Amino acid sequence: MIVLFTDFGTSDPYVGQMKARIHEYAPSQQVVDLLHETPDYNAHAGAHLIAAFAPNFPPGTVFICVVDPGVGTGRESVVVTAGGRWFVGPDNGLLSIVAARNADSKVWRIKWQPEVLSTSFHGRDIFAVIAAEIAKGDFPANKLEAKAKLHVEFDAGDLARVIYIDHFGNAWTGQRASSIPAGSRVVAKGGEFSNAETFGSVGKGEGFWFANSVGLLELAINRGNVADKLGLKVGDTIQVYKPN
Amino acid sequence: MIVLFTDFGTSDPYVGQMKARIHEYAPSQQVVDLLHETPDYNAHAGAHLIAAFAPNFPPGTVFICVVDPGVGTGRESVVVTAGGRWFVGPDNGLLSIVAARNADSKVWRIKWQPEVLSTSFHGRDIFAVIAAEIAKGDFPANKLEAKAKLHVEFDAGDLARVIYIDHFGNAWTGQRASSIPAGSRVVAKGGEFSNAETFGSVGKGEGFWFANSVGLLELAINRGNVADKLGLKVGDTIQVYKPN
Amino acid sequence: MIVLFTDFGTSDPYVGQMKARIHEYAPSQQVVDLLHETPDYNAHAGAHLIAAFAPNFPPGTVFICVVDPGVGTGRESVVVTAGGRWFVGPDNGLLSIVAARNADSKVWRIKWQPEVLSTSFHGRDIFAVIAAEIAKGDFPANKLEAKAKLHVEFDAGDLARVIYIDHFGNAWTGQRASSIPAGSRVVAKGGEFSNAETFGSVGKGEGFWFANSVGLLELAINRGNVADKLGLKVGDTIQVYKPN
DSSP states (O other), rough: EEEEESSOOOOHHHHHHHHHHHHHOTTTTEEEEESSSSSSSOHHHHHHHHHHHGGGTTTOOEEEEEEOTTTSSSOEEEEEEEETTTEEESSSSTHHHHHHHHHEEEEEEEOOSSSSSSSHOOOHIIIIHHHHHHHHHOOOOEEEEEEESSSOOOOOEEEEEEEETTTTEEEEEEGGGGSOOOOOOEEEOOOOEOOOSSSSGGGOOEEEEEEEEOEEEEEEEEOHHHHHTTTTTOOBOOOEOOOO | OOOEEESOOSSTTHHHHHHHHHHHHHOOEEEEESSSSSTTTOOHHHHHHHHGGGGOOOTTOOOEEEOOOOTTTSSSEEOOOOTTEEEEEEEESSHOOOOOOTOOOOOEEEOOOOSSOSSSOHIIIIIIHHHHHHHHHOOGGGEEEEEOOOOSSOSSSSSEEEEEEEOOOOOEEEEEEESTTTTTTETTTEEEEOBOSSSGGGGGGOEEEOOTSSEEEEEEEBBHHHHHOOOOOOOOTOOEEOOO | OEEEEEESSSSSTHHHHHHHHHHHTTTTTOEEEEEEEEEETTHHHOOOOHHHHHHGOTTTEEEEOOOOTTTTSOOOEEEEETTEEEEEEESSSTTHHHHTTTTTTEEEEOOOOOOOOOSOHIIIIIIIHHHHHHHTTTTGGEEEESSSOOSSSOOOSSSEEEEEOOOOOEEEEEGGGGOOOOOOOETTTTTEEEEEGGGGSOOTTTTEEETTSSEEEEEEEEESOHHHTTTTTTTTTEEEOOOO
């Protein structure tokens, strides 16, 4: 299975061109759109998101990850294996957190270039081809070169900031919920949140934080839009107050 | 074929996670996104929509239907068979109209839970798995329990209200068009509409009602946006005046 | 491979119904969404877009192209082969540029109609079926009739206008970049652009034009939104000043 994780948007003709290229090289692979609305140009938020998503996918999954404002410049393209899964994308930090959180990580630089290479769309021209070959079990060793480590590495710890806002207005943070006791209070943009198990556990219009379906601390209002209400944006900080 | 019908939105990472889970359990099934923008939290509008869509799909199709503000609380999960098709979703009314409109309907409660179950994403953790097993012909009898009827049932008659507005601004209603004579006038938010066969049958900027591609009465303006013009919203009523 | 190119939008239930129909007739074909946000009703912009996209897809690809405000009226439906690829859609100009730019083009009128035909959704009821049959190698000769030429033909030369604006705000034009020397200046809505290879080649916030990934002249601002900044819209003209 090949999984796409980009900032290409869902309305533009970029994802489809990338998929067509994948199908050319790996006609029988399933291709899944995970997210095409990672915050634009924001490799840092993207790095926390892909690290949280990855463990929910089966081993052997190949992710194409593209948040790539430096496309066409000197930044390198890489393949990372981590936790039994594969990641193809730019070496701009985007893959550094999933790599750091898995002890078995390895990194390769993609040295291969196709004969015709656009300056702005390596997702189609390079990443799609490499991912297709890995997914069909045909590891492209001759197109790669082992690399000791990634060039750009973000801090792999939790990030106490909003990293994604969904269409319901729920605000995902880069804080993993497993380390936060249920009695903790969370404050963001003046709003205060206590824990609840899920939406239906609180009254309509009531805010709460919960451990979301990928294990991150998420802020929400039952049948409401917490991002609109508080003016929350990607990058805003949260404060977590653990119980005494 | 598995068909997805949800309020997850097209931009968020929910649909992709659900699809990946389906592919794990039924790797060779085709999965089709029918609609991910059913009005948020609105099981009533959703129930009329899925009942209208279903007959256009081949027998054996498995629909995953998720408009589920009560996820993680006491509401039950169900499998419904109706008209030779399958429906997996919450027992909150969403599946009640398609069930009521088919004489052969049967209902099962999903008693199975996976070892790891999120509180907010049963679409991925439960419905995807059950639907995958049904679709590949491996009916999960041991995960289900026959149920006499659905717990929540909406009126299965027509609904003279707007239930969906598309990106052209066309307003779908819950009124089946087959029972409305062509000479009828329709009034909504002060606008008045007579019947036309299709868009090109009326002048540019002219409004009309027509029997849409799933048999519902729909309001439109040729090359215009009727919802914007009249301020129509999901839930607004329409009045149908049949000819004398 | 079947590729979809429409103005159906990504949020509405039109694409899914069309795909389901394709899967009924050609269950093992890959179906790729190229673009569902071609400018609404704008067959002219669509014609330049599909002509630019097509050469990047492998021979044998079948495109379903729908920008079809005249659906249900007298306009004919056609199949076009051009450059070894197939195109199914309305005869309203949409397919005329890709046809004119390939010396081997042939045209057929679709004379077939299904027993149940909606007035507003020929993409599902006609085009999906014809495309599925072509894609699986079962050319539907009995449903077609050779036609000397298309009824509606647009000028197949370059179009010095904006034809698409992506979600980053980048403005695609109908001007093929291969004929524009790198030293050229481009003016649009009072903004002036010189050439750069790609985004990272200019400073943050700086505008430039470049040959985009399908060979069209595109206007952009590095990490900015050129369409918002200049108020650019589809249809706006550009002026190209070649160096002396």
